[in-house]
Amino acid sequence: MGQPILLRGALILSMDPAIGDLPQGDILVQDGTIRAVAASIPAPDGALVVDCAGRIALPGMVNGHIHLAQSMQRGLSTEHAFGGYFQTIVLRHSNRMTPADVQLADHAGGLEQIAAGVTTVMDWSRETMSPDHADAALAGLDAAGIRAILAYTAPPIPQGGDAAAIHGRMIAHARSLLAARAEGLVRIWTCLQGPDFTPLEPALADMRRLAELGVPIAIHTGASIYPNRKPGLLRLLDAQGLLNERLQIVHANGHEPAEYKLAAERGVMLCSTPEVEMRMGHGHPAMFQAAAAGMKVSVGTDIPSMVGGGLLPQLRVALAAELHRINLAALAAGQGVPATPPITARQMLEFATIGGARGLGLDRVTGSLTPGKRADLLLVRADQPLTAPRSDPAGLVLLQASAGEIETVLVDGRFRKRDGRLVDPGADAVFARLQTRAEEMAAAASR
Numbered sequence: 001m002g003q004p005i006l007l008r009g010a011l012i013l014s015m016d017p018a019i020g021d022l023p024q025g026d027i028l029v030q031d032g033t034i035r036a037v038a039a040s041i042p043a044p045d046g047a048l049v050v051d052c053a054g055r056i057a058l059p060g061m062v063n064g065h066i067h068l069a070q071s072m073q074r075g076l077s078t079e080h081a082f083g084g085y086f087q088t089i090v091l092r093h094s095n096r097m098t099p100a101d102v103q104l105a106d107h108a109g110g111l112e113q114i115a116a117g118v119t120t121v122m123d124w125s126r127e128t129m130s131p132d133h134a135d136a137a138l139a140g141l142d143a144a145g146i147r148a149i150l151a152y153t154a155p156p157i158p159q160g161g162d163a164a165a166i167h168g169r170m171i172a173h174a175r176s177l178l179a180a181r182a183e184g185l186v187r188i189w190t191c192l193q194g195p196d197f198t199p200l201e202p203a204l205a206d207m208r209r210l211a212e213l214g215v216p217i218a219i220h221t222g223a224s225i226y227p228n229r230k231p232g233l234l235r236l237l238d239a240q241g242l243l244n245e246r247l248q249i250v251h252a253n254g255h256e257p258a259e260y261k262l263a264a265e266r267g268v269m270l271c272s273t274p275e276v277e278m279r280m281g282h283g284h285p286a287m288f289q290a291a292a293a294g295m296k297v298s299v300g301t302d303i304p305s306m307v308g309g310g311l312l313p314q315l316r317v318a319l320a321a322e323l324h325r326i327n328l329a330a331l332a333a334g335q336g337v338p339a340t341p342p343i344t345a346r347q348m349l350e351f352a353t354i355g356g357a358r359g360l361g362l363d364r365v366t367g368s369l370t371p372g373k374r375a376d377l378l379l380v381r382a383d384q385p386l387t388a389p390r391s392d393p394a395g396l397v398l399l400q401a402s403a404g405e406i407e408t409v410l411v412d413g414r415f416r417k418r419d420g421r422l423v424d425p426g427a428d429a430v431f432a433r434l435q436t437r438a439e440e441m442a443a444a445a446s447r
């Protein structure tokens with residue numbers, strides 16, 4: 001048995017309705033698992049006791065969609081719309097990354113997420129261009145110590161290339177990884193651009209091939225800006241037997257209202273990335289409509305080349321956008337705006353925690369402070385310039401705190417951030433190397 005960790009005297013937002021909030025309570029962690037959450041827990045022999053006075057404890061956040069390898073291109077898309085992003089980041093940077101670059105970027109990106117209170121990421125990796133790249137992405141995620149799903153992509157097929165043969169090699173490698181990664185911190189999915197980017201038949205053929213693996217497939221759908229957007233796509237996928245609980249649709253802004261209901265009935269997962277979607281013109285984030293229809297919804301950050309800082313900025317942008325939409329509609333109808341906002345801070349935190357875990361099929365593992373789940377949790381300082389005085393704790397975390405107040409992060413029961421600093425002893429070297437390689441790649445891309 002490992003050393004027990006007793007977090008003592010925190011204000012606890014368990015995000016588990018059976019436990020609720022505790023104004024002051026203790027959390028016992030051992031061997032990576034949450035053992036108990038209660039108002040007072042006696043310290044077991046040999047326990048590490050952490051004084052959590054003035055801290056809010058909540059589950060680690062779940063980022064439902066990020067292209068983690070783009071941590072190498074952080075900030076390069078600040079002024080990009082979709083076309084400029086695709087031309088620059090995808091075609092001039094991502095496609096030139098070596099396996100070592102991917103390992104470095106995934107490691108650095110994983111650390112960024114941990115620093116911002118994210119303990120689970122879904123890494124939609126367009127950079128798994130070869131088995132070596134995929135192994136490197138996994139090595140980077142392992143080094144960061146973050147819970148992750150690596151979504152392994154089918155590489156682009158060159159003109160006249162044999163799609164079946166190329167994808168066959170990818171599927172064989174993914175299958176070997178699946179066996180090795182069935183349990184544990186990093187799991188395997190697959191991902192594809194999807195039918196909104198390419199002609200329909202080849203896209204469906206790719207999806208059918210990947211479906212053989214029996215793991216979820218993630219595709220980008222429904223954004224108004226996609227080049228081959230197909231009205232009624234979800235109905236069309238349903239007719240092909242591809243609309244099921246092993247599908248995650250990302251963005252998914254512009255589907256018909258009935259399609260969200262159909263997707264909910266089929267168990268489809270959806271991820272919204274509010275800031276990028278609204279900046280690039282994908283459409284209004286679908287998360288509220290999809291959740292109301294009963295879908296399993298997560299929130300993601302999407303492209304580090306444009307935005308960062310973990311999930312809190314995304315939740316704020318999404319909440320403001322939805323309240324703005326509701327208020328404008330009320331005013332246009334000659335009514336007053338709602339006397340109290342119809343979406344609460346707690347509902348937004350649910351999207352980032354238990355809802356997000358459900359949105360990745362990981363809610364039995366993470367997403368709430370529930371005994372028996374893995375110990376993915378945060379301690380947020382509520383006595384700092386940005387967060388004092390303590391009032392409504394969910395509102396304080398959602399609307400006031402930043403990564404700077406996220407003092408402690410445990411992933412799978414291990415400290416990954418402590419006393420406000422990343423625990424990884426190699427972190428400084430990782431970011432120094434990232435700077436050097438980013439400069440080299442930017443120089444090469446400009447030639």
Ligand SMILES: [Zn+2]
Nearest residue numbers: 124220250302
């Ligand atoms: Zn994306």
